[in-house]
Amino acid sequence: CMIVPGNTDHQAKVIDSMGKLVEKALEILLPLGHNIVAVMGGTTMAKIAHCLTPKLSDNRDLIFVPARGGVGETVAIQANSVSAAMARRTRGKHRVLYVPEQLSMHAYTPLLSEPSIQQVIQLIRNSDAVIHSIGQAMKMAERRDMNNEIIAMLKRNHAVGEAFGYFFDESGKIVYKIPRIGVQLEDLAKMKCVLAVAGGTSKAKAIVAYMKHAPSQTWLVTDE
Numbered sequence: 596c597m598i599v600p601g602n603t604d605h606q607a608k609v610i611d612s613m614g615k616l617v618e619k620a621l622e623i624l625l626p627l628g629h630n631i632v633a634v635m636g637g638t639t640m641a642k643i644a645h646c647l648t649p650k651l652s653d654n655r656d657l658i659f660v661p662a663r664g665g666v667g668e669t670v671a672i673q674a675n676s677v678s679a680a681m682a683r684r685t686r687g688k689h690r691v692l693y694v695p696e697q698l699s700m701h702a703y704t705p706l707l708s709e710p711s712i713q714q715v716i717q718l719i720r721n722s723d724a725v726i727h728s729i730g731q732a733m734k735m736a737e738r739r740d741m742n743n744e745i746i747a748m749l750k751r752n753h754a755v756g757e758a759f760g761y762f763f764d765e766s767g768k769i770v771y772k773i774p775r776i777g778v779q780l781e782d783l784a785k786m787k788c789v790l791a792v793a794g795g796t797s798k799a800k801a802i803v804a805y806m807k808h809a810p811s812q813t814w815l816v817t818d819e
Contacts, residue, residue, distance in 0.1 A: 634727075641676070729758050
């Protein structure tokens, strides 16, 4: 657990400090040579992307891929955009996943047969590392424009946190999961490097809830 001074809820610059720690952690954790890094979207991740530097690519061939499909929100904070920004900042490469996040499995089936999509999904499944944030359950439900019935269910089940499309209560119990293409919770166990980045008093319960599922190799970057 790497902790920076301050509170991101009130001090925007604290995220820059967290971003510098993310780069230091990646320098330690990523081996030299070829690395596939899966990246989640979100406002925190978009800000972290701008803290990375070309130094990370010294003796490394980095490919950044989106860990999941699009959320249907501002383009700048979608996983595709964040992975592209990280590649640009580090002078690495990136691949795009042109699959909306919220489609039925019936709609997904023909998309999955597309060679270009299959190629990116294989890269995601073979990722060496993943960088992600942890969200507040109700804020994430609103961002994803979930229907009133699901939002009411999340409230009834006291959901406090979200990561990778899984919603958790304070004890860490999964109360809802969005069916999506991309990184699943169970995929994290086989990844050499897992970086969770989240800060602010407002995310305290969400962080605690998610960390009950985090694999042992997880590095948490947070604030006081």
